[in-house]
Amino acid sequence: MIYLDNAATTRPDADSVRAAMRYLEEDFFNPSALYKESFSVHKRMEEARRQLLSHIADPAKFELVFTSCGSEADNQALFSAARRGNFVTTEGEHAAIFSSARELGKRGVEVRFAALNKDGTVNEADLLSKVDEKTSLVSVIHVGNETGAVNDIEGLAAKVKKINPRTLFHSDGVQAFGKIAYRMSAVDLYSVSAHKIGGVRGVGGLIRNKSKTLYPYIYGGGQENGLRSGTENTFAIMQFAAAAEKKFASLAADHARIASYNQMFRKGLDGELFCILSPLRASPYILSVSARGLRGEVLQHMIDDAGVLVGTGSACSARNRFSRVILAAGTDEKTADGVLRISFSAATTEEECVSAIGIINRCARELYERTR
Amino acid sequence: MQEKVIIVRYCEIHLKGKNRGYFEQVFMNNLEKALAGIRHEIRRPSGRYIVENFDAERTEEIVEKLGKVFGTHTLSVGTKVAADIEAIFAEILRIAPSSGTFKVETNRADKHFPLNSVELNAEIGGRLLEKNPELKVDVRAPACVLHIDIRENGTAFVFRDVIKGAGGMPVGTAGKGMLLLSGGIDSPVAGYMIAKRGMRLECVHFHSYPYTNMQAREKVEDLARILAEYTGGLTLHVVSVTHIQEEIHKKCPEEMMVTLLRRFMMRIAERLSLQTGAQCIVTGESLGQVASQTIEGMTSSGDVVKTMPILRPLVGFDKTEIIAKAREIGTYETSVLPYEDCCTVFLPKHPLIKPKLDKVAAAERALDVDGLVEEAFAGLETLTF
Numbered sequence: 001m002i003y004l005d006n007a008a009t010t011r012p013d014a015d016s017v018r019a020a021m022r023y024l025e026e027d028f029f030n031p032s033a034l035y036k037e038s039f040s041v042h043k044r045m046e047e048a049r050r051q052l053l054s055h056i057a058d059p060a061k062f063e064l065v066f067t068s069c070g071s072e073a074d075n076q077a078l079f080s081a082a083r084r085g086n087f088v089t090t091e092g093e094h095a096a097i098f099s100s101a102r103e104l105g106k107r108g109v110e111v112r113f114a115a116l117n118k119d120g121t122v123n124e125a126d127l128l129s130k131v132d133e134k135t136s137l138v139s140v141i142h143v144g145n146e147t148g149a150v151n152d153i154e155g156l157a158a159k160v161k162k163i164n165p166r167t168l169f170h171s172d173g174v175q176a177f178g179k180i181a182y183r184m185s186a187v188d189l190y191s192v193s194a195h196k197i198g199g200v201r202g203v204g205g206l207i208r209n210k211s212k213t214l215y216p217y218i219y220g221g222g223q224e225n226g227l228r229s230g231t232e233n234t235f236a237i238m239q240f241a242a243a244a245e246k247k248f249a250s251l252a253a254d255h256a257r258i259a260s261y262n263q264m265f266r267k268g269l270d271g272e273l274f275c276i277l278s279p280l281r282a283s284p285y286i287l288s289v290s291a292r293g294l295r296g297e298v299l300q301h302m303i304d305d306a307g308v309l310v311g312t313g314s315a316c317s318a319r320n321r322f323s324r325v326i327l328a329a330g331t332d333e334k335t336a337d338g339v340l341r342i343s344f345s346a347a348t349t350e351e352e353c354v355s356a357i358g359i360i361n362r363c364a365r366e367l368y369e370r371t372r
Numbered sequence: 373m374q375e376k377v378i379i380v381r382y383c384e385i386h387l388k389g390k391n392r393g394y395f396e397q398v399f400m401n402n403l404e405k406a407l408a409g410i411r412h413e414i415r416r417p418s419g420r421y422i423v424e425n426f427d428a429e430r431t432e433e434i435v436e437k438l439g440k441v442f443g444t445h446t447l448s449v450g451t452k453v454a455a456d457i458e459a460i461f462a463e464i465l466r467i468a469p470s471s472g473t474f475k476v477e478t479n480r481a482d483k484h485f486p487l488n489s490v491e492l493n494a495e496i497g498g499r500l501l502e503k504n505p506e507l508k509v510d511v512r513a514p515a516c517v518l519h520i521d522i523r524e525n526g527t528a529f530v531f532r533d534v535i536k537g538a539g540g541m542p543v544g545t546a547g548k549g550m551l552l553l554s555g556g557i558d559s560p561v562a563g564y565m566i567a568k569r570g571m572r573l574e575c576v577h578f579h580s581y582p583y584t585n586m587q588a589r590e591k592v593e594d595l596a597r598i599l600a601e602y603t604g605g606l607t608l609h610v611v612s613v614t615h616i617q618e619e620i621h622k623k624c625p626e627e628m629m630v631t632l633l634r635r636f637m638m639r640i641a642e643r644l645s646l647q648t649g650a651q652c653i654v655t656g657e658s659l660g661q662v663a664s665q666t667i668e669g670m671t672s673s674g675d676v677v678k679t680m681p682i683l684r685p686l687v688g689f690d691k692t693e694i695i696a697k698a699r700e701i702g703t704y705e706t707s708v709l710p711y712e713d714c715c716t717v718f719l720p721k722h723p724l725i726k727p728k729l730d731k732v733a734a735a736e737r738a739l740d741v742d743g744l745v746e747e748a749f750a751g752l753e754t755l756t757f
Contacts, residue, residue, distance in 0.1 A: 301585065
């Protein structure tokens, strides 16, 4: 089995899972309890928090709040910061922002969607034109989860603040964290998730500028400085920190290697059947292609049966037939119908890529012949 | 002594003359099957079934299960009390409404009971009026009927509400049919209607993986599971028609895809019926609903079935009527899940509305019909619910 759907989730890094098992076995204590055994777990958790945060931000200025997932972090950012006035976001957001924005609209906050460029990044002029003195929050995805398009969030944040210094800037960094080089500065809120970089599911985080107000999304026992109640998932947190440590240590080398695999696919996929949707400057970890005229999900089933797992941008379903994000970048329906999303992880090997390219080409050709 | 009982009354079994014993036995078996795994006892005094000795907390669950058994006309949840006036009245007082009109209706199986039915009605009604002046007697159209059922063994059932059951005839008393179950709204309703007349069902579902997905398949299994609650178990055969569709797509006129595919489905269903002892094919077709469901379309697909009838219980139903029924029996929400069944990859833009039999047969000659049917059978999967 060759796994190339790493943007959906990655295989948890085995070493860090083993190391973190002690937080399920001997050190299972609730870190908020008052006996010394708990306090020791608490201390190690705080160390993990600082470590995770230091990879992309200055702990003096920023703080990491653990959440249960990236979606929760997105929701907290949105419902905390966009309480009044208007909220500006893009057509290229993950559903965690897009659906939350719709809900925000129902609750009476005006929501403005900025258009995308052909390459899937947000149209900067359109975005900035939507920001005004009443804009409470702007949210722009860092790396698009469907095409891998990379937005210059620091540049955008600085320009937004020039228009309205009180506007907060959030970015969903789930597909960026641990994969592309980045340091937080003008961005106020940033969502991350463990399971896209070898962590387990069940933990994510919202990084925030400490000088800006953040409200809780889940109320209760007051964990995470009152910003996110609920007993801390110490196993997942400790494993996340260890997996991230590993990932950040090899970030540049991984990036270069994955970029070469990405290139192999761009060159190796049968040009008669496939067109490449991801822009050249996209994150190399995500490659969106379309077998125009074929249906993505049907092709995916065949590729699956041949032992390669990839994602798809269309479905054999009356609803959600086409990806909203792919269409928003100006792609026609026929192309949008044939979308496959190939996504890599640090564990992906060159041999896997070579055989996957062969299998994907063969399946697409076969499907083309069968349905011609 | 106070114990919950459920009284089950049946439908048309009393019409069946000399066969009545058989119908009653099948019905009894189906009631037992519906309550499998739940502690209970069912007795059959004259004219009804009494369920006793169950945990009172599970009453609602049991009523729901029994209400789905075809043949059940109505049900009542009652209390078993000693057959004396004081005990009966105490229970009547407990279940009586606080205001409005009522009447008391007694059924006296034990003719030794000191009062006859009319006298007991008057006695209990009178006492109730004394206790609660807000109540009024109305023997013609009362808002509430309080029932007393004096049994032979010194006990009486007291109950108030009559709950409507699924009706129909006990499944298993009217042969066996092979239902074409698609995953849409119509076919589960068709299966329900025909099972309601007492027919045992097997189902056949056609899929076209990889053009359709696992979720679509799961959906059909869910529908079979819902139907099985009414039919006391169900067998589902799953057959791939992928290669058949591809062959039609390659070798036959585009507009004949559905017409020809329907003929293959009928052939497979007939053969499956012969193998499993089913005596007819059941479909959810409704006249004129879609292109393949015209009289010409039905003639074309029916033409290949030589040894048994095709029953189409929904043929004269409007879509809205079918939807209402699907909601009522609980299949609608599952049916409208948006997965495709026979994938639209091969769906023609302009399907043939009035296929001509000779032209269809001519187009079909391009295909190895027997070979394709054989191949479909080789991949057959059978599931039971």
